[in-house]
Amino acid sequence: MEFGRVPVEELDNIDFSLPEEPxxxxxxxxxxxxxxxxxxxxxxKWGREEWVGKIYxxxxxxxxxxxxxxxxxxxxxxxxxxxxxxxxxGIGKWADKAKGKDFLFCPKLYNGITHYGSLIKGKExxxxxxxxxxxxxxxxxxxxxxxxxxxxxxxRKTELxxxxxxxxxxxxxxxxxxxxxxxxxxxxxxxxxTFLRDHNMGAVITDTAGRRDCAHMHLTIPRAFIRYVGNSxxxxxxxxxxxxxxxxxxxxxxxxxxxxFFMHMHDEATSPELTVELVDKMNIACGLNLIxxxxxxxxxxxxxxxxxxxx
Numbered sequence: 001m002e003f004g005r006v007p008v009e010e011l012d013n014i015d016f017s018l019p020e021e022p023x024x025x026x027x028x029x030x031x032x033x034x035x036x037x038x039x040x041x042x043x044x045k046w047g048r049e050e051w052v053g054k055i056y057x058x059x060x061x062x063x064x065x066x067x068x069x070x071x072x073x074x075x076x077x078x079x080x081x082x083x084x085x086x087x088x089x090g091i092g093k094w095a096d097k098a099k100g101k102d103f104l105f106c107p108k109l110y111n112g113i114t115h116y117g118s119l120i121k122g123k124e125x126x127x128x129x130x131x132x133x134x135x136x137x138x139x140x141x142x143x144x145x146x147x148x149x150x151x152x153x154x155x156r157k158t159e160l161x162x163x164x165x166x167x168x169x170x171x172x173x174x175x176x177x178x179x180x181x182x183x184x185x186x187x188x189x190x191x192x193x194t195f196l197r198d199h200n201m202g203a204v205i206t207d208t209a210g211r212r213d214c215a216h217m218h219l220t221i222p223r224a225f226i227r228y229v230g231n232s233x234x235x236x237x238x239x240x241x242x243x244x245x246x247x248x249x250x251x252x253x254x255x256x257x258x259x260x261f262f263m264h265m266h267d268e269a270t271s272p273e274l275t276v277e278l279v280d281k282m283n284i285a286c287g288l289n290l291i292x293x294x295x296x297x298x299x300x301x302x303x304x305x306x307x308x309x310x311x
Contacts, residue, residue, distance in 0.1 A: 003178070004208025007200070012046075014209050015239050018247055019217045024193065028219040030255035037252055040104055040142070040260045041279060041290055042075035043271050050269035052246075055293045066097045072272070072293040075142060077227070077262040082108035082147070083122040085129050091136040104142030106225075106260065107134050119163035122140050131168060143172035143225060143260070145204065153179040154188035154237075174225040176204035176214075183213040189299055193292045196220035196260045196302050207240070217247070223258040224251060231273050232267040237274055245281050252286055 005013070046069035052060050069076070080086070094105065110130050113123050134141060144167075148160065167173060175196060176300045193268040196203055197220040208229035220289055229245065230237040248259060263278070265271045272293035279292035 001208070001227075001266065003206070003216070004210035004229060005266055006210045008078075008231065008234065009081070011234055011236050014236075015212070016209075016236055016243070018207075018243055019216055021250065022218050022245075023219075023220045027168075028197070029222055029251065032162075032255055033253050034222075034255055034257050037256055039248075039252070039282065039286070039290060040075035040124050040229050040258075041263070041275060041292075042073045042106075042260070043069075043268070043275070044077045044079045045268065046064050046076060048271075051272065052298060053296060055270075055272050056256045066094060070098050070101055070103050072291065073263075073275070074102060074291055075106060075260060076103050077135060077145065078107040081130070081134065082111050085110055085112075085126065086133045088133055088136040091133050091202050095140045098140045103140055105134075105137050106142040106145055106262075107137075107142055108145040108147060114147060119159050120166075123163075126254075132172075141171075142203065143174050143223075145176065145225065146173055147176040147204070148178070150178040152177065154181050154185065157188065157191065164195070164201065165199060170239060172193060172202070172223070172300065174204045176206060176227070177204075178206075178211070178214065180213060189216075193218050193220050201288035207244070219236060222247075222255055224256065224260065226259070226261045227264060228261060229264040230271070232265055233273060238277065241278050241281065242276065245278075245285050248282070249285050303307075 009118040030241070046066045047062060049062075053060065055072055060068060061207070064234070098105075110126065113119070113127055113130065134144070139216050145245060146164070152160070164175065177192065182192055193203060200221055202221050202225055203216070203218055204225045204227060206219060207212065209231065226244070230240075244261075248261070251259065261278070262270045263275050264273070270297070276292050281288045282288055283290055
């Protein structure tokens with residue numbers, strides 16, 4: 001993810017602390033721990049060639065990446081659906097890879113709907129096609145992630161709210177906005193969070209170096225959708241994870257029902273390493289038993305040297 005990226009030499013000058021818990025959240029969380037709460041940890045893509053020989057077996061073909069990914073994570077922020085409308089057959093094949101597992105696909109709404117033209121004019125057909133396709137995920141369908149462009153400002157608030165209100169009521173949605181005015185202007189921020197709360201929709205929380213305002217920490221439903229953007233195992237990644245563990249534990253102790261944490265990196269090669277750190281700490285702090293990436297023993301990949309004729 002390039003959103004919010006800053007030069008490495010600037011990272012030590014950024015305040016990565018999270019905002020204090022908003023008083024707003026007291027109206028969303030019950031204050032009583034939900035013993036049935038579920039936590040899902042994932043990435044944005046399974047097709048990472050850098051993971052072959054690391055968490056995917058050596059020589060794994062791209063067509064087989066997903067079947068290995070589901071052994072290491074229990075969800076995926078599915079960015080593929082942001083760039084193409086997939087039919088029921090293709091999505092059904094993906095869902096089959098997760099058969100028998102507690103695994104959720106969280107598809108991102110197609111950018112032909114969200115990033116081009118009006119949301120409420122001429123988008124009925126393509127919207128219906130998107131939902132017809134993702135229905136094939138069946139029990140493996142998680143929340144749908146709706147992202148509008150960086151230039152989509154609160155001046156288009158009525159358009160956005162009208163579109164969101166038209167979406168299927170039997171699915172869970174989370175909204176990500178990026179234009180600074182959504183966060184800098186109190187009325188626009190409150191209008192957005194109030195609309196989402198009243199329509200049982202969530203607000204995506206994005207933690208990235210260059211846009212600290214997007215880590216707003218407001219909950220509009222007792223569920224969270226966190227997009228964490230690391231910096232390739234820079235030392236700040238580790239302290240940031242510790243702060244997130246503390247906040248997520250607080251939420252889980254106070255009534256959070258479902259929590260999604262998606263690991264992003266500007267260099268995705270190192271996402272598994274930070275995921276392992278996150279899961280290990282979450283399991284200890286929250287008494288969970290989350291799965292985590294299992295690295296391939298590199299010593300087994302080194303072929304023993306064959307003895308020569310005169311050795």
